[in-house]
C-alpha cells in the first residue's frame with residue numbers, strides 16, 4: 001500500500017502545477033499587481049493633468065542624415081525652451097518648442113521625417129496641439145493653424161500615453177489594454193553604466209494603446225517605469241522603434257515630488273530607430289530624437305483644452321498628381337511637396353525620385369504609364385537618402401525597377417529599407433507580396449562619380465554631388481539634349497529664390513560649372529522649374 005500512496009500524492013502535485021500553468025504560461029506573471037504598484041509609487045491615480053517645462057535639450061531631425069563619424073544621433077536641433085501640457089482625461093496635449101528659426105519646417109517637431117511640405121519655421125516659438133484625432137501647429141503667436149496629417153496627429157496622441165510613465169499606467173487600465181507581463185534580467189548599458197556584475201530582475205508589461213499599438217514598459221524592483229517602447233509606422237523604415245526612457249539619460253535619472261504623492265520624471269529621452277551603437281555598419285539610421293531636462297513640473301493645474309480650429313477639422317490630404325510636360329518625353333509629376341520626373345527612352349522609362357510614401361508613388365506610377373503606355377519603368381534614380389526622398393523606393397522595387405543610387409547609400413538601404421522585415425502597422429506591397437528579387441539583390445546600380453542612362457539617342461547623365469553638409473551620397477541628373485538639370489535640395493523653389501546663395505546653391509552652381517553642363521532649366525524636386533539664368537543671377 002505504501003508505494004501506491006506515494007505515487008498518488010506525486011500525481012496530485014503534478015496535476016496542481018499543470019492547472020496553474022494553464023492560467024499563466026511559463027515566463028508570464030500577473031500584470032495587475034505590477035501595474036498597481038507602479039501607479040502607487042508615483043501617484044498616478046492622483047494626477048489628472050500636468051505641465052512640464054525646461055530650457056536644456058534638443059530635438060532630433062529624424063529622417064535626415066547622421067554621419068558615420070558623429071555617432072548614432074539624428075542631427076541635433078537645440079531648443080531654448082520646451083513645455084508640454086498633458087491631460088489624459090480630456091485626451092489633449094500642447095507642446096511649445098523655442099528653436100532658432102530657419103532650421104525646420106514650421107509644422108514639424110521631431111520625427112518622423114520632413115514630410116509635411118509646409119514652409120520653413122519663421123518664428124522662434126512653434127506650438128503643437130493634439131485634441132482627439134486632430135493635430136495642428138502654429139509658427140509663432142497668432143499665426144494660422146496648420147493641420148497635421150492624420151498619421152502625425154495619431155502619433156502625437158500616442159505620445160500622450162507612451163511618452164511618460166503616468167500615461168502608460170493610465171493606458172494599462174483602460175478597456176482594451178489587455179495587459180500581459182513577463183520578467184527578465186537586465187544588465188546596465190555598456191559604456192555608460194560601467195561593468196555591471198549582477199543583472200537586475202525587471203518586469204515588462206505589454207499593453208495595447210489606441211486599439212492598435214503594442215506598447216511595453218520596463219518596471220524595476222522599486223516599481224519605477226524605466227523605459228516605454230512601441231513601434232510606429234515610417235514610410236521608409238516600416239515598423240520603427242519608438243521609445244522613451246525616464247531614467248538613465250544624459251541628465252541623470254531623477255523624479256521630482258509634485259505633491260499629493262505624485263512623482264514625475266524630470267528627464268526626457270526619446271528614441272526613433274534602434275540604438276545600434278556597437279553593431280552599426282550603416283551609413284544612416286539615427287537614434288536619439290528628443291532629449292531634455294524639465295526644470296518644473298506643475299501637477300493638476302488643467303487649462304481648458306484648445307478647441308480644434310475649423311480649418312483643421314476640415315483639412316483633407318488628397319494625393320494629387322499634376323503633370324507638366326517639360327520636353328518631348330520628359331514629364332514633371334508634381335502636385336505635392338516633392339516632385340518626380342519621368343523620362344521616356346526608346347524601350348523603357350526612367351523616373352527620377354520616389355519621395356514621400358507608397359500611396360504617392362503608386363499614384364505617380366499610374367499617371368506615368370498613362371502618359372507613356374506600353375513601356376516598363378526600367379530605372380528609378382534616387383537623389384539622396386533623406387527619409388522624405390526614399391519612401392517609394394520599395395514601391396519601385398516591387399514594380400520591377402532597378403534603383404540607381406550613390407554607392408554610399410547602398411548598405412543602409414540594403415539593411416534598413418529594402419528588406420523582408422514584416423510591416424505590421426501599415427503593410428506595403430513588398431511586405432504583402434514580397435518579390436523573390438529582394439533576396440537576389442540584382443535590382444541595384446551603384447554610382448560612384450558618373451553614370452549614363454542612354455538608348456543611343458536620349459541621354460541622362462547622373463553625377464555625384466561632392467560632400468555636402470546637408471547630406472552625403474547625393475546625385476543629380478542632367479539631360480544634355482533638353483538642357484535640363486534635375487536636382488533635390490540643392491535649390492528649392494517652393495518658397496522662392498533666396499536673397500543670397502546658400503551652401504547648397506553653391507554646390508549646384510559649382511557642379512554645373514565643373515561638369516560643363518549647358519543648363520537652360522533647373523527642375524527641382526521641391527518647387528517649380530526655373531530658368532538657369534534666374535538662378536545664375538545669385539552669383
Ligand SMILES: [Zn+2]
Pocket residue numbers: 384386389471489
Ligand atoms: Zn533632403
Ligand SMILES: [Zn+2]
Pocket residue numbers: 386388389488489526
Ligand atoms: Zn528634400
